[in-house]
Amino acid sequence: xxxxxxxxxxIEQRLIPTGLxxxxxxxxxxxxxxLLRMVASFDRPESGVRSLPTLIADQMETSATTxxxxxxxxxxxxxxxxxxxxxREAVGRFLEEGTDSAARWLEAEAHVAxxxxxxxxxxxxxxxxxxQENCELDSFARALRGEYIEPGPGADxxxxxxxxxxxxxxxAVNPYAVPSSLAFERAERVVNLLLARHLDEQGxxxxxxxxxxxxxxxxxxxxxxxxxxxxxxGVRPLRDAMNRVTDVEPIPLERLGRPRIDVVMTxxxxxxxxxxxxxxxxxxxxxxxxxxxxxxxxxxxRRNVLAQSEADGCSFDEARLRVFSNAPGSxxxxxxxxxxxxxxxxxxxxxxxxxxxxxxxxxxxxxGRALEGREARAAMGRALSRVEATYQxxxxxEIGITDVDHYFEYLGGVSKAVEKFAEARPAxxxxxxxxxxxxxxxxxETVRLETRAKTLNPKWYEGMLRHGFRGVxxxxxxxxxxxxxxxxxxxxxxxxYDEVAQTYVLDEVMLRRLSELNPHSARxxxxxxxxxxxxxxxxxDGATVGRLRDAYADLEDRxxxxx
Ligand code: BEZ
Ligand code: MG
Numbered sequence: 001x002x003x004x005x006x007x008x009x010x011i012e013q014r015l016i017p018t019g020l021x022x023x024x025x026x027x028x029x030x031x032x033x034x035l036l037r038m039v040a041s042f043d044r045p046e047s048g049v050r051s052l053p054t055l056i057a058d059q060m061e062t063s064a065t066t067x068x069x070x071x072x073x074x075x076x077x078x079x080x081x082x083x084x085x086x087x088r089e090a091v092g093r094f095l096e097e098g099t100d101s102a103a104r105w106l107e108a109e110a111h112v113a114x115x116x117x118x119x120x121x122x123x124x125x126x127x128x129x130x131x132q133e134n135c136e137l138d139s140f141a142r143a144l145r146g147e148y149i150e151p152g153p154g155a156d157x158x159x160x161x162x163x164x165x166x167x168x169x170x171x172a173v174n175p176y177a178v179p180s181s182l183a184f185e186r187a188e189r190v191v192n193l194l195l196a197r198h199l200d201e202q203g204x205x206x207x208x209x210x211x212x213x214x215x216x217x218x219x220x221x222x223x224x225x226x227x228x229x230x231x232x233x234g235v236r237p238l239r240d241a242m243n244r245v246t247d248v249e250p251i252p253l254e255r256l257g258r259p260r261i262d263v264v265m266t267x268x269x270x271x272x273x274x275x276x277x278x279x280x281x282x283x284x285x286x287x288x289x290x291x292x293x294x295x296x297x298x299x300x301x302r303r304n305v306l307a308q309s310e311a312d313g314c315s316f317d318e319a320r321l322r323v324f325s326n327a328p329g330s331x332x333x334x335x336x337x338x339x340x341x342x343x344x345x346x347x348x349x350x351x352x353x354x355x356x357x358x359x360x361x362x363x364x365x366x367x368g369r370a371l372e373g374r375e376a377r378a379a380m381g382r383a384l385s386r387v388e389a390t391y392q393x394x395x396x397x398e399i400g401i402t403d404v405d406h407y408f409e410y411l412g413g414v415s416k417a418v419e420k421f422a423e424a425r426p427a428x429x430x431x432x433x434x435x436x437x438x439x440x441x442x443x444x445e446t447v448r449l450e451t452r453a454k455t456l457n458p459k460w461y462e463g464m465l466r467h468g469f470r471g472v473x474x475x476x477x478x479x480x481x482x483x484x485x486x487x488x489x490x491x492x493x494x495x496x497y498d499e500v501a502q503t504y505v506l507d508e509v510m511l512r513r514l515s516e517l518n519p520h521s522a523r524x525x526x527x528x529x530x531x532x533x534x535x536x537x538x539x540x541d542g543a544t545v546g547r548l549r550d551a552y553a554d555l556e557d558r559x560x561x562x563x
Contacts, residue, residue, distance in 0.1 A: 002073050009077070012083070013156075017398050018463035020470065024137035031213045032131070036124050037091045038158045046182070047121045050403050052087045059111040083509065086110050091124070100123055123161065130164035137523040139167040154528070155220045156396055175275045176244035178223030178497075179237060186438070187227030190393065190431045193440040194228075195258065197390055198427060206388040208262035209299050210418055210426070212410045215270030217395045218278075224433055226278055233301065234260040235285045246277075248285045252297055260289050262300040264383045265323045266358050266414050269331030272373075279323060280370075283363025286322045312382060321361045321371075321379040328373040333357045335413040336405035339484050342531060348489055351416030355380055358413075385421040390414050391429045401443075402450045402481040403429065411443070414487025428489055443491045451496050455482065456503055465513065472518035475504065476525040483528050486537035497538040501529050505551050506544070515555060523555035 015038055018031060027035055040052040060079065086109065094102035099121045103114040114146035139149050153160060179187070198206055209232060209361055213225045230237060234256045235248040236499040244251050253260075265282055272279055289301040296303035301320075309319040326332070338344045361376035367444030392411045394400065401407040411428065418426045427441035443451070454460040457479055479500055486492045505511050514522040530548050540548075 002077065004101070005251065006077060011449065014449070016457070016460055017455050018459055020464070020467055020474070023140075026131050026132060026134045026454075032128075033091055033095055035157065036127065037087060039127055039548040040087065040091060040120055040124055040146065041157065041162055043090055044123070047119075047123075049123050050116070052090060052117070052120055055084050055112045055116055055120070056086045056090075056106075056110045057083050067377045091385050094121060094124055094291060095128075097541075110284040127157075127161050127164060130161075134167060135165060136167035139169075151277060154216075156398070159220060159395075176242075176246070178218060178245065178275065178278050179227035180222030183222040183224045184227040184230070186433060187224050187231050190224070190433055190438050190440065191228050191231040193438065194391060194429055194431060195232075195261070197429065197440050197442075202388070202427065205259055205300075205461045206427070208264060208304060208383070208386040208388060210264045210266065210384065210387045210390040210414045212390075212408075212414060213267045213271050215268055215272075215274045216411075217393065218271065218275065219431065220260075221393075223225075223278070224395065226275075226282065228393060228431075229263050229265060229282055230285055232261040232263050233285050233289045235288060237281075245281065248281065248288055250288060250292060253294065260294075260299045260302075262290075262304045262383075262386065264387055266410065267323060267325045267362070268410070269326045270561050272325040272362060279325075279362045280364065283323045286320055286363075290316075290320045304383075308382050308386075312378075314379075314382075316378075317365050318379055318395060319382070321363065321376055322383055323362045324358050324376070324380050325360055325362055325373065326357055327360045327375070330357070331555075332406075333409045333413045335416075335488065336409035336484065338406070339487050340405065340480055344487075347416060347487065348420060349411060350416075351420045354409075354413035354417045363431070383422050384414075384418050385423075386424055387418045387422055388424075389427040389429060390418060391431070394430050394432045400450050400454070401446055402455065402478050402485070405477075405481050405484060407487050408481060408484030412484060415443075416488045428491065443485065443489055444493070447485050447491050448493065451482065451499070454478070456499050461503075465517070469518045472514050472521040475514070476521040476528070479504075479525050480528050483532055484536070486532060486535075490537070492532075492537060494539050497529060497532050497540065498544075501540070501544060501548065505529065511551060515558065519555055519558050523552065524557060526552045526555060541560075 015034065043049070043051045043054055047427070057079070060082065068529040090102055090106050090110070093105045099118075102121055103117050104115045106112040107114055141150050149169040151167075151171045153163055154170035155163050158162055195205060210312055211225070211229055211232070213229070218225050230248065234251045234253070236251050238247040238249055240246045256534060262287070267275075267279060286301060289299065290305045292302060292448060294302060296306070305316065305320045308314065309316055312319070334357055335350050335354055338350060338353060344350060355377060359375060359377040359380040360373040361371050361379060362373060363371050365371060390411060392407065401411075411430070415426055415428050429440055430446045431438055431440045464474045482492055482496060482500070503510065504514060511522070514525070526548055529538070530545070530552060533540045533545055533548075
């Protein structure tokens with residue numbers, strides 16, 4: 001019962017975007033309060049800011065005992081709820097009456113001294129000021145006139161409030177700063193959670209893991225994904241005299257307390273372009289681990305590389321290729337296009353396309369020559385054949401795995417490819433490093449969470465519908481992206497499609513709204529549900545299928561102007 005309650009709380013507390021960003025418009029009302037609450041929920045040691053929930057929790061009596069049930073669990077839930085309520089109220093006071101009043105309230109109600117709450121409240125005041133200074137339209141017009149636009153960092157507002165004010169010329173990061181010390185520290189916890197989860201469910205560590213790395217994500221997090229790859233391999237970054245990450249060194253096995261995990265990395269074209277030095281570093285890390293003189297049962301990289309070169313008679317150099325991307329100048333897997341256009345027959349096609357697009361190796365050979373994207377289909381197949389789990393880090397509040405087609409094209413695509421080469425379905429995991437407490441979930445759990453928190457949440461879809469034509473297109477896109485997880489990983493429960501059909505098609509009022517605002521997307525949505533049923537991903541009953549077919553036919557007529 002309490003676990004159920006905890007899950008409900010997780011869905012309730014999940015931050016979701018309620019509508020699209022309107023260029024030049026500043027968030028107001030509840031949207032602004034929610035944003036500030038999230039900003040206030042992170043400790044920012046680099047600027048001496050402790051989060052509001054931490055400050056409040058520190059002052060609260062946590063050892064409260066309860067009777068019966070599971071006292072510790074219950075006490076913890078109560079505690080979290082209380083912290084959340086006090087945080088909400090404090091942010092509300094801040095918005096209504098300003099910093100001083102919020103500080104006094106925190107002192108009186110939560111026993112947080114004013115001197116303690118000052119840094120986080122000052123940060124909120126600064127965020128508010130900067131939000132007000134929205135110069136997006138003005139900068140856009142100035143850019144069109146060829147004028148100078150002041151630069152600013154590109155990131156998530158919650159993770160890095162200094163992206164404000166918006167409307168500046170977004171710049172990325174120095175690739176040699178990746179991974180940052182903070183990212184490396186945070187990554188250890190996530191990797192431990194990931195491996196503990198796998199160990200718990202499968203009874204052993206994965207002998208190899210396929211990892212997806214994107215460019216923008218690693219910019220936003222200072223390289224958390226890169227750091228996770230390094231932790232899995234069991235190496236730490238080394239910085240040169242200019243503080244640039246240029247090499248790695250092994251972390252001793254005693255410190256690691258577990259085997260080094262083999263990782264097959266698929267990096268996006270954007271990552272390859274932005275992080276050329278990091279791409280080489282990752283390859284170097286694999287070589288370094290493969291060359292360590294350690295027992296095979298504690299060094300899966302070495303074990304796999306030796307086994308591969310023996311079995312296939314290939315060179316050590318060839319057997320240790322682990323960093324793959326597109327051919328130079330090419331981007332993406334195209335798996336998403338195949339799925340959204342319904343132009344595929346067997347699921348194998350999707351995994352094959354992934355490998356065709358992504359089998360280009362990066363790094364250096366043993367003579368130090370750069371590979372520069374040499375086609376290496378056999379090497380990729382060989383590396384994937386030992387993979388038992390696939391994984392990607394999610395780092396954005398705004399973009400989840402069903403918001404865009406890129407998660408299923410990458411993580412779904414690689415999982416499908418593993419299924420073929422390893423002849424077994426991998427376990428698929430995602431971590432979200434965006435909450436204070438990072439979490440690792442299976443793909444199926446993540447699809448369920450996003451379905452509940454967004455797709456079926458009136459707060460989400462009404463927010464979208466306020467955008468009219470575009471909003472309906474967003475709803476349809478989300479359904480197609482959910483379907484993408486059926487096609488690539490069979491990770492969508494039947495109830496998801498049942499509820500989507502119920503909410504958007506079988507509810508006549510809703511269907512009418514969608515059809516009037518955007519009949520093209522409404523038809524595509526109904527068509528996608530029928531496709532899910534037709535391809536065997538959704539055991540829908542005959543009556544439901546009949547009603548979907550009727551709705552589809554009506555929309556066709558409407559679009560042809562016959563209705
Ligand atoms: C990237 O940042 O690497 C990326 C962005 C969008 C889609 C795929 C990859
Ligand atoms: Mg795109």
